[in-house]
Amino acid sequence: MLEEHLKGNSIIHKLDPRIKLIYAFIFSLVIALQNDLGSVITGLAIGIGLVLLARIEIKEVLKRLLGVDWFILLLWLIIPLTYPGDTFFRISCFKITYQGILFTILLTIKANAIMLILVCFLATSSIFDIVHSMLHLRIPEKLVFLFFLMFRYIWVLSDEYEKMVKALKARSFKLGNSIHTYRTIGYIVGGLLVKSYNRAENLFRAMVCRGFNGKFWLLDHFKFSIIDIVGISLLTTLNLAIIIIKWKKIL
């Protein structure tokens, strides 16, 4: 997921991964804290602008957004019906509120804007650079490597899962609404849990075998360039724009 848009020559690709990580966090926080339509729309516009600047394939970005919007769809089914406020319209005994709809629109825009920012900043760095940036930014090592190993083992577990699914298909298994199906799915989930436990144990042994004693040593270090200074100025200005729009109630 993270490494699909790695190749590229845009200004975003060239930015120091530490800056991208910091601004991914700042943008997400600033957008998440907004509660007026003007500033979240500005956030969304900035997200779209940054994605265009990074020259990431639009089709791939839309796929990522779709993943988020499936969850947002659930919110659309719940919040307008449960949020207190003035009646917008009524279906039988259900009341859809004007404030509920507004709040869900706000959430939808926020989620999409944050996703665009994350795709733009994180997908244009390798997992290797992200992990290094996190360590350079003094994020606790345990947390960083938990994140990295999670990413690393998603691949392994996904391979294991695919193997299991192939084995099931090879023996004519079909999903259905039966005890046999549920039991089989249980076996797969259980199998994956056991395998991930074994993998974790073996991985720790492999690390200990190679002298690991709790400290991760870095081989490379990042260097600031003129692009990074331009990037910091631009990204800070954009963040300020969101805050000023809310503060001055421009939109």
Added chain:
Amino acid sequence: MEKNPLIKLSSISFGYNGKPLLFDKLDFTVPEGSRIGLIGPNGCGKTTLFNIIMGFLRPQKGVIEIDGKRMEGEKDFQKARKIIGFLFQNSDDQLFCPSVREEVAFGPLNLRTPKPEVEKLVGEALEMVGLKGYEERAPYLLSEGEKKRLAIASVIVMKPKVLLLDEPTNGLDESGITMVFRILKEFGSTYVVISQDNDFLKKAVEIVYTFKNGRLEKINEY
């Protein structure tokens, strides 16, 4: 003259919780410069033996000596692991770094080797296993054979005195097996190999042991 044993297990008894003893007063000696093969059916305890040598499993009885020192606790094993390289059966269990270069550098960096020296060692190890030019690739995206070669590189880069190899040819094609054989020949030091591949063992080792009644028995000498 009798060679100095790098690994010496004396009267080792071991059984997994609630199960009958897998090893009963097992003795095993790995003299310096020896090339030993271990063969046996699944579940006979080949990998368990390696885990005991590395200190991951503790025997109920017996004495473990590595490089002349008796192993008493985790601290002793931590020192012992610096002179023993352990290649796991499944490379996916062994590789975890984001790039090939980082993977090979992981061990030397833990040993606080200076960075220019680490770079040199990484280059040499990758050259030896034929992975030069793969430095920035992600280990988990390599083929099975390449993963195995990378796992070997990450072990030999630490210049261990003795190598424990658990099924090094497992899942490899003919050229991969030849490559492992060539690497072992170049490594030229002491090693113990678990393998079911008789042809490989004939070429790679001097003595082959198998497990019988919880002990090791010499079955072949080439």
